[in-house]
Amino acid sequence: MRGIRSGAAALAAALFCAPLAAAPEQAELCAACHGARGVSALEDVPSLAGQPETFLTLQMILFRERIRRFEPMNAAMRGIGDAEVEALARFYAALPPARPETAPDPERASRGRALSARHRCGVCHLADYAGQAQVPRLSGQREDYLLHAMRDYQAGTRQGTDTSMQAVLYGLSERDLADLAHYLATVPAAR
Amino acid sequence: MTPIRLATAGLVLLSAPALGQQQVPAWAQGRPDHMAQSTLAPHPPRMTVTAPGDVPMNRLRVPQGFRVELWAHGMPGARMMALGDQGTVFVGTRVIGRVYAVTDQGGSRSHRILAEGLTQPNGIAFKDGALTVMAINQVLRWEGIEGRLANPGTPADLTAAFDMPPDQHHGWKFTAFGPDGRLYTNIGVPCNICTFDRDRFALIVSFRPDGSDRRIEARGIRNSVGFDWHPVTRELWATNNGRDWAGNDEPHDTLHRIRRSGEDHGFPWCVGMWADPAMERRQCSEFEQPAASLGPHTAPLGMRFYTGTMFPEAYRGAMFIARRGSWNREAKIGYDVVVAKLDAQGNVTSVEPFLTGLLDEQAQQFHGRPVDVLQLRDGSLLVSDEQNGAIYRVTYGG
Numbered sequence: 001m002r003g004i005r006s007g008a009a010a011l012a013a014a015l016f017c018a019p020l021a022a023a024p025e026q027a028e029l030c031a032a033c034h035g036a037r038g039v040s041a042l043e044d045v046p047s048l049a050g051q052p053e054t055f056l057t058l059q060m061i062l063f064r065e066r067i068r069r070f071e072p073m074n075a076a077m078r079g080i081g082d083a084e085v086e087a088l089a090r091f092y093a094a095l096p097p098a099r100p101e102t103a104p105d106p107e108r109a110s111r112g113r114a115l116s117a118r119h120r121c122g123v124c125h126l127a128d129y130a131g132q133a134q135v136p137r138l139s140g141q142r143e144d145y146l147l148h149a150m151r152d153y154q155a156g157t158r159q160g161t162d163t164s165m166q167a168v169l170y171g172l173s174e175r176d177l178a179d180l181a182h183y184l185a186t187v188p189a190a191r
Numbered sequence: 192m193t194p195i196r197l198a199t200a201g202l203v204l205l206s207a208p209a210l211g212q213q214q215v216p217a218w219a220q221g222r223p224d225h226m227a228q229s230t231l232a233p234h235p236p237r238m239t240v241t242a243p244g245d246v247p248m249n250r251l252r253v254p255q256g257f258r259v260e261l262w263a264h265g266m267p268g269a270r271m272m273a274l275g276d277q278g279t280v281f282v283g284t285r286v287i288g289r290v291y292a293v294t295d296q297g298g299s300r301s302h303r304i305l306a307e308g309l310t311q312p313n314g315i316a317f318k319d320g321a322l323t324v325m326a327i328n329q330v331l332r333w334e335g336i337e338g339r340l341a342n343p344g345t346p347a348d349l350t351a352a353f354d355m356p357p358d359q360h361h362g363w364k365f366t367a368f369g370p371d372g373r374l375y376t377n378i379g380v381p382c383n384i385c386t387f388d389r390d391r392f393a394l395i396v397s398f399r400p401d402g403s404d405r406r407i408e409a410r411g412i413r414n415s416v417g418f419d420w421h422p423v424t425r426e427l428w429a430t431n432n433g434r435d436w437a438g439n440d441e442p443h444d445t446l447h448r449i450r451r452s453g454e455d456h457g458f459p460w461c462v463g464m465w466a467d468p469a470m471e472r473r474q475c476s477e478f479e480q481p482a483a484s485l486g487p488h489t490a491p492l493g494m495r496f497y498t499g500t501m502f503p504e505a506y507r508g509a510m511f512i513a514r515r516g517s518w519n520r521e522a523k524i525g526y527d528v529v530v531a532k533l534d535a536q537g538n539v540t541s542v543e544p545f546l547t548g549l550l551d552e553q554a555q556q557f558h559g560r561p562v563d564v565l566q567l568r569d570g571s572l573l574v575s576d577e578q579n580g581a582i583y584r585v586t587y588g589g
Contacts, residue, residue: 054235061238061267066308067288082239082267124232134235159310161236161286163359 022094024087026080033072038091039098046145050097050189054133056089058161067159097130097140097189104186112183115176119168121184129187134161143185150177221384221469222436233518234557238267238287241579247558250548253585256503259546262573262584263300266291269575269582271365271416271493272565273317277337280565280582281305281322282575283315285363290315290324292340293582305343306331311359313416314366314376318400323349325364325376328357330402352402356381356391365416365493370425373397373406377429379414384434384459384469393458395429395449409449411478413458417493417563422508424537426450428482430491430512433462435519441465444489445481446512446531446539454479483539488517489525493563497530499570502587508533511545511572513561526550526557528564528574546574546585 023036030048034040038049048056062068064077064085080088116122124135131137138146152158153165154172169177222229243264251259268284269291275281282291282302290306306312306324314325322336324346330353331346333339356362361379369375380393387393395409395418408427409415418429427449433442442462457478460467464475485491494512509532516526528546531539549559560578567573572585 058235058238061287065288067286067310086239120227123228123230135232161238162233 022091024084024091026084026088027091029076030088033076034092038095040142040145043142043144044148045142046149047098047141048092049095050130050140051093051137052131052133052135053089053093055131055136056092057086058134060085060088062159062161069157069159097137098142099140100186100188102186105182108179108182109186110183112179112181115172115180116183119172121168121180124164128189129184130189137189138184139187140189141185143181146181146184147177150181221434226436231519231521236268236286237578237580240265240267241581246576246579246581247549250558251546251583252548253546257585257587258589259583259585261581263293263302263582265580266293266302266582267580268577269580270562270577271313271315272563272573272575272582273315273322273367274565274567275317275322275337276320278568279337279340280573281315281317281336282582283313283324284577285311285313288312290322292336294340303340305333305336305340306346311363314364316366316368316374318368318372323366323374323400325353325355325366327359327362327364328355330355349402353398354402361414363416365418367418368400369397369427370420371397372400374400375408375418375427377412377415377418379416380458383436384467386459386470395427406452408452409447409454409456411456411458412447415447417491417513419495419510421537422496422498426537428494428496428510430485430494431456431458431481432490433487434459434467435488437467437469439520439522440487442467443481443484443487444491444514446483446485446491446494446510446542447479448482448537449479456481483531483542485512485514485529485542486524488520490515490517491525491529493565493575495564495566497566497572499566501570502572505532506530511564512542513564513574515560515562515577516550516557523550523552523555523557526560528561546583549576 033045034048040047060077063073066074125131125138129139150169154169246261246264248261253259268287269282271283273281280293288307288309289304290312291302292305293300293302309326312324312326316323321332321334324331330349333343333346358381360381364376366376375397378392378394393411393413394407395415397406397408412431414432415429420427429447431445431447433444442465447456455478460470460473461475461478463481466475491512491514494510497506497509509530512529514525514527517524526549529542530545531542534540550557559576561574562577563575565573574583
């Protein structure tokens with residue numbers, strides 16, 4: 001079950017939030033799922049705060065063009081022009097990333113860390129997992145979403161701007177993915 | 192056999208049998224240990240509109256007597272171009288999944304999106320009123336397209352007849368009709384460097400227009416995303432992209448002259464006389480030699496022979512070649528259009544810069560990425576710039 005399917009309460013909550021100074025108009029709609037400051041409180045919904053601007057822009061266009069498929073997101077992006085997409089990306093990129101809420105389970109985190117080192121996740125996502133250009137931030141991201149995203153790449157159901165992730169995750173077990181997600185979600189965001 | 196993991200370095204992949212699925216991202220395969228910490232990575236695409244005022248026209252340089260203008264803009268991802276009988280310029284893309292059509296009304300251009308949501312529709316060819324689009328593992332054809340640009344309708348789906356490999360990596364196509372009426376396309380190798388089925392990948396192939404009668408035109412060409420036929424000899428000439436992670440200056444990207452169907456140009460063992468150290472040793476002299484080097488990692492893509500009369504004599508019969516520019520090289524190179532000139536025997540006598548200025552070498556920054564060239568009927572030359580979603584037009588005199 002995915003969190004946003006029961007998002008009515010969150011939607012209501014978001015609408016009662018005080019409007020943000022720099023937020024583009026459309027961000028009000030996005031807040032229902034992604035949180036007013038880009039930190040998601042919903043299962044399987046990604047946080048956007050502190051993501052690289054280029055990554056955010058590219059993913060929004062992929063959704064709008066229906067190349068990356070997830071019906072509510074495709075609907076949310078419909079009719080949003082390029083300039084507005086870029087404004088939304090600037091807005092979320094400038095917000096501070098979420099801090100991990102839970103302490104890591106030491107054993108799973110250390111397995112995840114070892115996997116990340118072995119598979120060199122930090123070469124592209126950078127050593128502090130803050131991401132760069134088209135490569136997303138992983139630190140400060142929700143654990144359930146990280147796992148969900150990796151499963152989508154493995155299953156070939158998520159189309160990105162390149163095919164790096166399908167290749168990176170080839171042959172990793174479900175437990176590997178879960179430990180990676182656990183480790184990455186509990187790494188403190190250095191910046 | 193269990194695939195070997197990334198930790199043991201990319202080179203072990205050479206012995207992994209599975210081609211479609213690899214554990215190292217294809218663009219990082221073949222990376223030697225001493226480059227393992229390199230942060231070189233493909234540059235991100237741009238998929239939003241560049242406002243005309245932000246297209247870097249003031250940077251563009253062409254030789255004395257030539258002029259360059261912004262001909263069309265606002266088409267994110269614009270790549271390969273094909274010219275319709277009535278003057279429509281059809282434009283393919285990769286990740287953004289669109290096909291554009293540009294029309295000229297009384298000196299001003301407008302464009303529309305003809306198709307969208309396709310998987311890398313890079314291959315665009317026009318013949319007998321019909322537009323053929325090759326996406327990854329998909330071949331579509333719109334008959335009588337120029338009569339119904341506003342409402343192109345559903346295309347004929349020829350995918351099954353062409354039966355292309357589904358691999359995404361190097362799976363995007365360059366497509367053109369040859370002087371023999373056959374439809375030609377490349378089938379790139381789905382890895383950086385590996386062993387593979389040489390009857391299936393690293394090829395230029397041709398078909399009858401309906402997708403039947405597949406024939407191998409050139410073998411051992413790693414990934415050609417641009418070719419054209421010599422206007423007199425009708426020989427096929429093609430650009431080729433060499434592999435990554437063998438060093439800043441090796442191997443070179445190349446220009447190939449294909450004298451006879453089926454010749455072997457040496458990938459994965461050789462690029463010219465350079466033997467790939469990652470592969471089993473072969474005598475490189477046993478393969479066809481490239482007609483010219485186009486520089487290391489420059490990414491030469493679209494190329495056409497110049498058959499017009501607008502440009503000076505020296506350019507007639509020469510080839511214009513768009514070089515999209517490097518990522519896998521510490522000092523950036525390319526990001527321009529070069530012109531390759533031939534002597535009477537068809538030997539390349541020079542490769543010179545033609546349209547430059549998009550690379551700021553000092554700052555190591557690029558401001559555009561030329562992907563294709565296309566001659567218009569008046570003899571002017573169009574150049575597509577993927578990064579700016581723009582098309583430039585180069586004219587002479589006037």
